[in-house]
Amino acid sequence: MTQVTIAQLYPTELGITGDRGNVLAIERRFAARGIDAVSVKVNRGEELPADLDVLVIGNGPLSALRGVHADLAARAGELEAFVADGGTLFSIGGSAELLGEGVESAGGEKLSGLGILPYRVARVRDRRVGYIIVDTEDGAVVGFEDHASEWTLTDADAAYGVVREGHGSFARGERRGEFVRRGNAFAGNVQGPVLPLNPALTDVLIGTVGERRGFEPATVVSGELDEYAEAARTKILMRPTRDKGFKTIKV
Template sequence: MEQSASKRPIDIVSLYPKDMNIYGDSGNVLAIERRLSLYGYEPRIHAVNQNDAWPDHADIILGGGGQDTGQKKIIEDLFRRADMLHELADDGVPMLMICGLYQLFGEYFETVDGTKLEGISIIRSYTVGRDVRMIGNLVEHSELFGDIIGYENHSGQTFLREGVAPLGHMDGEGTGNNGEDHTEGALVNHVIGTYMHGSLLPKNPKISDFLIRAAAERRYGEFAPQFTDETREQLAHLDETAARAREVAASRPR
């Protein structure tokens, strides 16, 4: 007998949406929620802000970007959860951290004014703030995901430690992590850090499916979509819309 969607929940933690949600990053939560539903799972969204209780299950963790002031607001709470987040990352929980939380998942972020915000070191990287802001549409190339399309807007320059794999590489245009080594983002186990806003996931369904597959396999031992004719058609339409959005975004100048 097939298991119904109501018996296959996937718990999604939206991390600090009050202070770390800028440039459409909440769209990543909506994209995961929609695709999970179409695959026949029951998405359960848990917004976790400062001092909020952690849910009983965390299958996917999504975090967004924010200004320096937002990072300073959440840093104390983030450190209280650091050991748990390390354990979850080591256990294979998929995570997507955008911009400001990408920086704080590294070793430290030194702001333009010289303030040093210690990170929780899930990603071995460090970030230094600069006066020049890096803004514009971005296309990067990934062996795992193909072309990744998004929008960067950051003044921090992030440098990956030796042995840390970038999310992607760029040919020419775009500054990415630091404007020097043609890398963008980082991929550690199932943890993705990136400067890509946009929001990222609606235009990059391969990354959504990477997170969903990892979550389903960890919780249920397999990723087993259960389609109806209607949901299969809706998923195809969603992917067609994403393809059109990718074409438009890729054609726009920085």
């Protein structure tokens, strides 16, 4: 049986918005294909698995980002090599900010980024809260956004999605954009957790692993979990964000 390895980095500090659900969604989609997915939690000071296939990093407040910053910076070379080699990285919220070129708080404090993904982040006083729908080349992605950050892309070609409803993370021409992709590295601000709500996006990640490892993932027959996801997606897609009280909150 084919086996893949998934790691969740900093699950305590950067796992506050159901980020473990993203790991479980990847595990179950692999299992549905008869592929054994082994997942490990990696904390500060611990090594990533040598045979790593998927790295998931979640969300956390600015205080948590400060707490993991030194440890993450020490991994910069290893993470860059992983992404450059086609490794699959899925990063949401606070962790995505640190993978960029730097973060500046609303008060002027600056945290250096790893420079793995092409954007700078400014924390703002307007908090963007509500359901979000993002159109990507791989289909619509739905979820919930709750962040106070504005990204500025330094490579426009890395933009992965266009916001249909909601606010998003960055400007994309006259519209708003959400999700950045470099190779098989994905980063964004869509929570939920986002992968259980979006089986097609999860399958995109699985496909990148198969491409790197040299196997073709089988097509998955929709099961009970997909039916739950589809029901939730339909409610969001049929009732646009503006009808669900999407707000920009001053903080």
